[in-house]
Amino acid sequence: DIVLTQTPLSLSVTPGQPASISCKSSQSLVDSDGKTHLYWYLQKPGQTPHLLIYAVSNRFSGVPDRFSGSGSGTDFTLKISRVEAEDVGVYYCLQGIQLPTFGGGTKVEI
Amino acid sequence: QVQLQQSGPGLVKPSQTLSLTCAISGDSVSSISGAWNWIRQSPSRGLEWLGRTYYRSRWYNDYAASVKGRMTINPDTSKNQFSLQLRSVTPEDTAVYYCARDHYSSVWYRNDYWGQGTLVTVSS
Numbered sequence: 001d002i003v004l005t006q007t008p009l010s011l012s013v014t015p016g017q018p019a020s021i022s023c024k025s026s027q028s029l030v031d032s033d034g035k036t037h038l039y040w041y042l043q044k045p046g047q048t049p050h051l052l053i054y055a056v057s058n059r060f061s062g063v064p065d066r067f068s069g070s071g072s073g074t075d076f077t078l079k080i081s082r083v084e085a086e087d088v089g090v091y092y093c094l095q096g097i098q099l100p101t102f103g104g105g106t107k108v109e110i
Numbered sequence: 111q112v113q114l115q116q117s118g119p120g121l122v123k124p125s126q127t128l129s130l131t132c133a134i135s136g137d138s139v140s141s142i143s144g145a146w147n148w149i150r151q152s153p154s155r156g157l158e159w160l161g162r163t164y165y166r167s168r169w170y171n172d173y174a175a176s177v178k179g180r181m182t183i184n185p186d187t188s189k190n191q192f193s194l195q196l197r198s199v200t201p202e203d204t205a206v207y208y209c210a211r212d213h214y215s216s217v218w219y220r221n222d223y224w225g226q227g228t229l230v231t232v233s234s
Binding site for chain 1: 147156157158159172174175208212217218219220221222224225226227
């Protein structure tokens with residue numbers, strides 16, 4: 001199985017300040033067509049997880065542009081340019097190049 | 111708008127079978143651009159992908175190693191839904207279970223829509 005390691009485990013941020021979360025994979029997430037299968041999700045308190053970013057850097061429908069994803073191969077980053085109160089929750093990465101696995105999550109709090 | 115509606119019991123006795131259903135609206139379980147997942151979440155295991163079913167001229171199923179041999183996912187085209195059966199459950203199978211959709215449109219959108227979640231407790 002591919003293991004995804006997220007850091008940090010938790011992050012305390014001041015509103016208006018940036019935040020960054022790392023996701024490192026035990027194997028490359030690039031397929032034979034050159035596509036990279038890395039996704040980011042946010043689970044707000046008491047809610048179901050929802051998709052933020054697909055294919056490393058593409059924002060899903062309705063996701064604010066303060067969220068951005070980057071990276072390649074085995075190292076990926078989710079950035080929030082200016083954290084807002086509604087961004088609190090746990091962020092997860094997911095790999096989809098093999099049978100899916102999630103990272104352990106990063107809790108973001110204000 | 112895609113909606114996934116889960117149903118099933120919230121309490122299962124040890125050694126019995128956990129059964130959940132996910133009813134789909136706004137898409138088809140037989141879609142050749144889709145896949146239908148079961149995911150669970152517990153404090154000890156975090157988010158854990160369990161398995162999926164999808165149709166590509168015939169039906170395919172994939173299962174996580176942690177549940178392979180105990181789990182079956184069945185599509186039901188007549189009701190446009192899919193189900194999960196997890197056999198021989200133990201208290202370690204206590205979790206919130208989710209169904210979720212994968213959709214392909216030039217790229218894969220993994221788990222773009224989720225069910226509401228079902229807390230299943232395994233206890234006598």
